[in-house]
Amino acid sequence: MDTRTALLDSAERAARQRGFDAFSYADLARDVGIRKASIHHHFPKKADLAFDLLERYASAFMDTLAQIEAIDRSAAHKLSAYLDLYRDAVDGGTQLCLCVAFSAGRANLPDPVLQRLNQFHEDSAAWLKRVFTEAETDGSIPGVSDPAAEAHATLALMEGAQLLSRAAGEISPFDRATASFRSRLSTQ
Amino acid sequence: MDTRTALLDSAERAARQRGFDAFSYADLARDVGIRKASIHHHFPKKADLAFDLLERYASAFMDTLAQIEAIDRSAAHKLSAYLDLYRDAVDGGTQLCLCVAFSAGRANLPDPVLQRLNQFHEDSAAWLKRVFTEAETDGSIPGVSDPAAEAHATLALMEGAQLLSRAAGEISPFDRATASFRSRLSTQ
DNA sequence: GTCTATAATGGGATAGAC
DNA sequence: GTCTATCCCATTATAGAC
Structure with missing residues (x-):
C-alpha cells in the first residue's frame, strides 16, 4: 500500500481513539x-x-450520505442508515467519528482545519434538513414540524451519544441515548 | 484567596476552554x-x-441540580433551568462544561478520573429520569413515554450541542440544536 | 508553602547523505 | 522517499534551600 495512505489510516485510527x-x-x-x-x-x-485527514474523512462521509439520499426509500429509512453510520463509527465504545474527535480536541487546531470542520457540520445539517423535509411529505416520521431544527438536534444527538459511549468504553450509552430517535423512525 | 482554590479556578477555565x-x-x-x-x-x-477538579465541579453541579429539583415548579420548568445551566456554561462558544471537556479529551485520563466522569453521567441521567417521570404526572411536557430514554437522549443532546457550539466559537449552534427541546418545554 | 535549579523525557521539525 | 543525526523547545516532576 501507498505509504501516504498507510500514514493517513494509522493517524485516523489514533485520532479517533485517543x-x-x-x-x-x-x-x-x-x-x-x-x-x-x-x-x-x-x-x-x-x-x-x-x-488532509479531515478532508479525506469528511468527503468520504459526504459521499456515503449522497448514496443514502439517492436510494428510493422513505426518509425514515434514510435516517436509520444515518444513525447506523454513527453507531458503527463508535466501534463498541473505542472510537469517535473523526469530526467529533476534532470538535472535541483542543480549540488550538489551525484555522483551516476548524473551518473545514464547521463546513462539515453545515453540510451534515443541510443533508439532515433535506431528509426531514422529505419526511414531511412522505409521512414516514411522526411530528416533524421544523426540519432545520430537527436537523441540528439530530447532529448534536449523534455527537453527544458518541462522546458518552467512548467515555464509558461501551456501545450501550449510544444505544440508550438514541433509542427514542430510533423508535420514532420505525413508527411507520 | 486560597492558593489551592486559585489554582483550581485557573485550571478549570483552561480545561474548559482548551x-x-x-x-x-x-x-x-x-x-x-x-x-x-x-x-x-x-x-x-x-x-x-x-x-480534584472533576470532583469539585461534579459535586457543585449536582448540588445545583438538587436545588432545581427541590423547587415547587413543573417538570418543564426544571428542565428549562437545566438547559440554561448548559447554555450558560458555553459562555458564547468559548467553553465546555468540564465534564464534556473531559469526555472529549484523550481517553488517557487516569482510571479514577474516568470512573468519576462516568458516575457524573449516571447521576445526571438519574436526575433527568426523575424529572421526566414527574412530567408524566404533571403533564407539563407532551409525549413523554419512556423517562429513562428521554433522560439519556437529553444528556447526549446537551453534550453534543456544547461541542458544536465551541467548534463554531458561537452560541448559535447550541440554540439551534436545542430549539425543538426548548419549545417542547413551553407547550404547557 | 514557596523558591531556584535541574533532571528526564518526549514532542515537532530540519539538514543533508544515500 | 527514506535514512541518520541533531536541534530546540515544552512538558512533568524532583531535590533541597529558605
Missing part, C-alpha cells in the same frame, strides 16, 4: 514501519496532516 | 502568580489535579 494531540509522529512511524523523519516528507507539519 | 492536556503547570503558574514547582505542593501529579 485524540489528534495524543499521538505523535513517533507513534505513526512505529505503526507504519518507517522513521519519523520520513513522515515530514508526506506531511511537513502536523497541521498538514490534520487538514 | 482541554485538560492543552494547559501546563507553567500556564497555571503565570496565571496565579507563583512558580510552577510550587504547584506540585498542592497537586503532586497532574492526575491529582484532574481528579
Whole structure:
C-alpha cells in the first residue's frame, strides 16, 4: 500500500481513539514501519496532516450520505442508515467519528482545519434538513414540524451519544441515548 | 484567596476552554502568580489535579441540580433551568462544561478520573429520569413515554450541542440544536 | 508553602547523505 | 522517499534551600 495512505489510516485510527494531540509522529512511524523523519516528507507539519485527514474523512462521509439520499426509500429509512453510520463509527465504545474527535480536541487546531470542520457540520445539517423535509411529505416520521431544527438536534444527538459511549468504553450509552430517535423512525 | 482554590479556578477555565492536556503547570503558574514547582505542593501529579477538579465541579453541579429539583415548579420548568445551566456554561462558544471537556479529551485520563466522569453521567441521567417521570404526572411536557430514554437522549443532546457550539466559537449552534427541546418545554 | 535549579523525557521539525 | 543525526523547545516532576 501507498505509504501516504498507510500514514493517513494509522493517524485516523489514533485520532479517533485517543485524540489528534495524543499521538505523535513517533507513534505513526512505529505503526507504519518507517522513521519519523520520513513522515515530514508526506506531511511537513502536523497541521498538514490534520487538514488532509479531515478532508479525506469528511468527503468520504459526504459521499456515503449522497448514496443514502439517492436510494428510493422513505426518509425514515434514510435516517436509520444515518444513525447506523454513527453507531458503527463508535466501534463498541473505542472510537469517535473523526469530526467529533476534532470538535472535541483542543480549540488550538489551525484555522483551516476548524473551518473545514464547521463546513462539515453545515453540510451534515443541510443533508439532515433535506431528509426531514422529505419526511414531511412522505409521512414516514411522526411530528416533524421544523426540519432545520430537527436537523441540528439530530447532529448534536449523534455527537453527544458518541462522546458518552467512548467515555464509558461501551456501545450501550449510544444505544440508550438514541433509542427514542430510533423508535420514532420505525413508527411507520 | 486560597492558593489551592486559585489554582483550581485557573485550571478549570483552561480545561474548559482548551482541554485538560492543552494547559501546563507553567500556564497555571503565570496565571496565579507563583512558580510552577510550587504547584506540585498542592497537586503532586497532574492526575491529582484532574481528579480534584472533576470532583469539585461534579459535586457543585449536582448540588445545583438538587436545588432545581427541590423547587415547587413543573417538570418543564426544571428542565428549562437545566438547559440554561448548559447554555450558560458555553459562555458564547468559548467553553465546555468540564465534564464534556473531559469526555472529549484523550481517553488517557487516569482510571479514577474516568470512573468519576462516568458516575457524573449516571447521576445526571438519574436526575433527568426523575424529572421526566414527574412530567408524566404533571403533564407539563407532551409525549413523554419512556423517562429513562428521554433522560439519556437529553444528556447526549446537551453534550453534543456544547461541542458544536465551541467548534463554531458561537452560541448559535447550541440554540439551534436545542430549539425543538426548548419549545417542547413551553407547550404547557 | 514557596523558591531556584535541574533532571528526564518526549514532542515537532530540519539538514543533508544515500 | 527514506535514512541518520541533531536541534530546540515544552512538558512533568524532583531535590533541597529558605
